[in-house]
Amino acid sequence: xxxxxxxxxxxxxxxxxxxxxxxxxxxxxxxxxxxxxxxxxxxxxxxxxxxxxxxxxxxxxxxxxxxxxxxxxxxxxxxxxxxxxxxxxxxxxxxxxxxxxxxxxxxxxxxxxxxxxxxxxxxxxxxxxxxxxxxxxxxxxxxxxxxxxxxxxxxxxxxxxxxxxxxxxxxxxxxxxxxxxxxxxxxxxxxxxxxxxxxxxxxxxxxxxxxxxxxxxxxxxxxxxxxxxxxxxxxxxxxxxxxxxxxxxxxx
Numbered sequence: 001x002x003x004x005x006x007x008x009x010x011x012x013x014x015x016x017x018x019x020x021x022x023x024x025x026x027x028x029x030x031x032x033x034x035x036x037x038x039x040x041x042x043x044x045x046x047x048x049x050x051x052x053x054x055x056x057x058x059x060x061x062x063x064x065x066x067x068x069x070x071x072x073x074x075x076x077x078x079x080x081x082x083x084x085x086x087x088x089x090x091x092x093x094x095x096x097x098x099x100x101x102x103x104x105x106x107x108x109x110x111x112x113x114x115x116x117x118x119x120x121x122x123x124x125x126x127x128x129x130x131x132x133x134x135x136x137x138x139x140x141x142x143x144x145x146x147x148x149x150x151x152x153x154x155x156x157x158x159x160x161x162x163x164x165x166x167x168x169x170x171x172x173x174x175x176x177x178x179x180x181x182x183x184x185x186x187x188x189x190x191x192x193x194x195x196x197x198x199x200x201x202x203x204x205x206x207x208x209x210x211x212x213x214x215x216x217x218x219x220x221x222x223x224x225x226x227x228x229x230x231x232x233x234x235x236x237x238x239x240x241x242x243x244x245x246x247x248x249x250x251x252x
Contacts, residue, residue: 005107007100010127013108017119018094018132023079024086026093026113031067033087036146037153040210044217046085047075048224050183051154051163060154060163060184062214065224068170068180068235074227082227088143095136097144106140153207160198162190162211167243168221173234181243186215 027033035049043049048065064087066073075082094112097104120132129137157163164187168180191211194202202208221238228235 002111003109004111005096005098005109008095008106008108008122010123010129014123014127016108016122017116018114018122019116019119020132022081024076024081024090025079027066027090028073028076029071030090031065031070031072032063033066034089034147035062035064035087035150036089036143037062037150037206037210038142038146039085039088040213040217042085043087044213044220046083046220046223047217048220049214049217050166050185052183060158062150062154065221068168068224068228072231074224074231077230088139088146092140092143095140097140104144106137153210156202156205156207157186157211160190160194162186165243167241169239169241170235171237173236176233183243185218186211188215 032052035043040049043064049062050065051060051062053060066075068074075086094109094114096107096109098107099105100107121130122133124130163184165181166183166185168183169177170180171177199208202211218240221240225235225238
């Protein structure tokens with residue numbers, strides 16, 4: 001069923017309940033998940049983090065790679081997540097924070113399988129937000145603030161010209177070969193050549209650690225190769241290199 005996000009309304013949704021469980025079934029077709037700067041360190045120990053460029057604009061997005069192909073989440077076995085960390089933009093579902101008039105508002109996917117008669121109520125009998133909803137609202141507020149900081153981080157590394165297009169050459173057990181392109185990462189040489197005052201500025205803003213987290217996270221590409229062993233067509237080998245063409249879409 002198609003996702004249908006609508007503004008959360010205390011009248012329309014007064015009887016709505018959300019099932020709380022460890023199922024991530026809704027993320028089974030998600031191969032890229034938006035990642036925010038406050039979770040880079042945790043995610044970098046589990047999955048690769050790269051940047052992709054919006055083909056319709058000059059905007060860049062930071063994403064965690066959950067698979068090498070579209071609609072492939074290698075971190076899922078059935079409904080269960082394999083790994084200690086889950087991107088916040090996966091955990092937030094079925095909620096989202098989106099512009100609502102002149103401010104940000106909480107939205108909910110009315111078609112979500114998480115909506116259940118036995119779940120946690122969103123509102124009290126008096127029409128006030130339940131403790132469960134208050135906790136989710138705080139989580140969403142923290143996520144929105146982290147996304148704003150991530151945007152400033154991206155603007156800075158683009159301004160400093162620290163990005164390089166990268167590509168992954170995959171060879172499968174079947175003998176098939178393919179390139180995964182459309183991604184960018186940090187050029188370590190350019191980072192090392194930055195003036196001391198710029199490095200100090202990055203450090204004080206909290207961006208220097210984030211840059212190293214992004215670079216270190218590429219080591220987790222090997223984890224994706226390992227996780228592919230549970231698929232019908234495991235990856236036999238992988239080679240990471242600087243891409244010649246950064247225009248191709250990610251994970252194609």
